[in-house]
Amino acid sequence: SVYTIFAGVQGVIWTDCFQATTVVSAIVGTVCFAVATVTLPETFQVGIPLGGGAVGLRNMTLGEWRSVMPADTLHFPKGSPFEHYNSFHLLIVCYLFRTLLEGHGGPGGYTFQRFAAASSDLDCGNMAMLWTVMLSCRWPFVASIAALAIFHTNQGGGGATVLLDPEAVLPWVIHTHIPTPLKGIVVAGMLAAGMSTYDSAVNAAAAYWVKDLYLLFINPDASPRLQMLHSRAASAVLVVAGLLLSTLVRDVNEIWGFITMGLTGGMLVPIVLRWYWWRLNGYGFAVGILSGTCVSICTKLFLPDVADYLLLFAALPVSLTLLLIVTFSTPPTSPQVLDKFYRNTRPWGLWGPVTGKMRDPEGLRRVEVETTLDRVASAIAVVWQISLFLLAMVAATDFGGASTAPLTALVGVTSLLLYLVFYRPLRWWDAGAVPLQDPLTPWEAARVPSDASGDVSFQDAVDFQGESHFQGSAGNSHERDASPEEEHQEESRPHSRERLHSVPRVQDNLPLLADTQGG
Numbered sequence: 001s002v003y004t005i006f007a008g009v010q011g012v013i014w015t016d017c018f019q020a021t022t023v024v025s026a027i028v029g030t031v032c033f034a035v036a037t038v039t040l041p042e043t044f045q046v047g048i049p050l051g052g053g054a055v056g057l058r059n060m061t062l063g064e065w066r067s068v069m070p071a072d073t074l075h076f077p078k079g080s081p082f083e084h085y086n087s088f089h090l091l092i093v094c095y096l097f098r099t100l101l102e103g104h105g106g107p108g109g110y111t112f113q114r115f116a117a118a119s120s121d122l123d124c125g126n127m128a129m130l131w132t133v134m135l136s137c138r139w140p141f142v143a144s145i146a147a148l149a150i151f152h153t154n155q156g157g158g159g160a161t162v163l164l165d166p167e168a169v170l171p172w173v174i175h176t177h178i179p180t181p182l183k184g185i186v187v188a189g190m191l192a193a194g195m196s197t198y199d200s201a202v203n204a205a206a207a208y209w210v211k212d213l214y215l216l217f218i219n220p221d222a223s224p225r226l227q228m229l230h231s232r233a234a235s236a237v238l239v240v241a242g243l244l245l246s247t248l249v250r251d252v253n254e255i256w257g258f259i260t261m262g263l264t265g266g267m268l269v270p271i272v273l274r275w276y277w278w279r280l281n282g283y284g285f286a287v288g289i290l291s292g293t294c295v296s297i298c299t300k301l302f303l304p305d306v307a308d309y310l311l312l313f314a315a316l317p318v319s320l321t322l323l324l325i326v327t328f329s330t331p332p333t334s335p336q337v338l339d340k341f342y343r344n345t346r347p348w349g350l351w352g353p354v355t356g357k358m359r360d361p362e363g364l365r366r367v368e369v370e371t372t373l374d375r376v377a378s379a380i381a382v383v384w385q386i387s388l389f390l391l392a393m394v395a396a397t398d399f400g401g402a403s404t405a406p407l408t409a410l411v412g413v414t415s416l417l418l419y420l421v422f423y424r425p426l427r428w429w430d431a432g433a434v435p436l437q438d439p440l441t442p443w444e445a446a447r448v449p450s451d452a453s454g455d456v457s458f459q460d461a462v463d464f465q466g467e468s469h470f471q472g473s474a475g476n477s478h479e480r481d482a483s484p485e486e487e488h489q490e491e492s493r494p495h496s497r498e499r500l501h502s503v504p505r506v507q508d509n510l511p512l513l514a515d516t517q518g519g
Helices: 002-037 062-066 088-104 110-116 121-135 138-153 166-177 180-218 224-246 252-263 265-276 282-302 308-329 335-345 361-397 404-431 442-446 458-468 484-492
Strands: 043-051 054-061
Touching: 002 138, 002 180, 002 361, 043 138, 054 062, 062 361, 088 252, 088 265, 088 308, 088 361, 110 121, 110 180, 121 361, 121 404, 138 166, 138 361, 166 180, 166 252, 180 224, 252 265, 252 282, 252 308, 265 282, 265 308, 282 308, 361 404
Parallel strands: none
Antiparallel strands: 043 054
16 A cells, blocks of 8 residues: 555556566466376365355366366355356356456556556557466466365365365465465465555556546646645545455455446446447446446345346446436537547547548548457457466366367467457557558558568558559559649659668568468
8 A cells, every 4th residue: 555655656567567476476386386296086076165154065077177168057056155156158158248348348447557558559469468468377376276175185184174165275275285485475476466456456546536536626727746645645545445345345256246247247338338439428428337336236235146247237228228318418529529539549330420520531441440450359369368268277287188289279370360460460550650541451462562672661552552442353454644743742752762761561560461362
């Protein structure tokens, strides 16, 4: 709390780097220790909470435990606090639906400040990729802790009774079966993981108060010193409030499920529509957020036995209905703000009334190409991320098994596709090579004439594409006379060899699919 309040986002960034190093060290050490010491039997027993503090046992096979495909049901008995997880496939579908909506709503909460602090779109892409890869490290750690617990409780070791409580598995394994040098690193890693999320959330909440409430509605002319004072005070108040609310939580699973599926689900509609629908204004957004949040909280209070993942569908229709009513009942956002927002963010979706007023057809076509690639990359990224997480778990529990090769191949193929469809074009946009003109299609880029060194100027590429627009599909020429303006531009244009070498090569910044030219 102290370094977050006084150091701000810079302190959060530097401590996050140190904390991430500690977390990765703990994960690597735990996974290596588990792989080296654990050999699970072909059949074993696992504890199942029955409710009211009672716990039962369930027989499980090693093949079932290692299976990449989830079981139809988890066989929790009636009355168990985990009974609603029996419809496991429905849980997965609901969670995937929520995650996809949340992802298309852009970064939010404490993650937004990290992207806002990046210097360019390319840095945002790099950070997103790195973040996803680092998140995959949590799953082999979880699998290793579970493997250590199963191994020692099924070998007649002490402490099996304690292990029957799912909340006690992690501390029991760390305290009893991880050696002392590694134990300290793991404990430090757990603390670092919590602190990394905690400090980011506190710092982001202070920014919301100062930027979105205090400066906007209370004191727009506040001095930087006064803003800093309010930021630190807001951080302190949030910390105290969080500590007080934590006394009301019975277990981590209860509050985590409500936050991720219920509370967050109530905010998804306005968070997503703010990017893809020009008509949504601040009034509709605020009502959508408040109504969804209130419905989620009320449902949890008055229907506490409803599964957390079903809270999502209780809040979504109410939030959407009230959002639409308020949005159409209030004036739209000013055209100047919408125009500036679109030019800065370049979203896809329902933006026709905004783009229709822009006298920049070439720039709009560039945006269309960029957003089309983003949509394709998003679909590939879903497969890539799921397969990456599964491969990380398989590497810790069944390395060399039947699932290793297919998952490795899937991660490799999707990684290559993401590089071609997302990362390389992102480098091109970020370099500013095409501020207004259309990018070349891959097969056109492969046909751009180059000099002996292989360097192609961007103007040559644009010239080539301009010529290709007047060629028929069979290669027939439909030529036209150049206008006086074009002749003047041609005379004043410097030769491609004399251009700055900082201009990116077209071949280096597009996925070259020359083989598709014949098709």
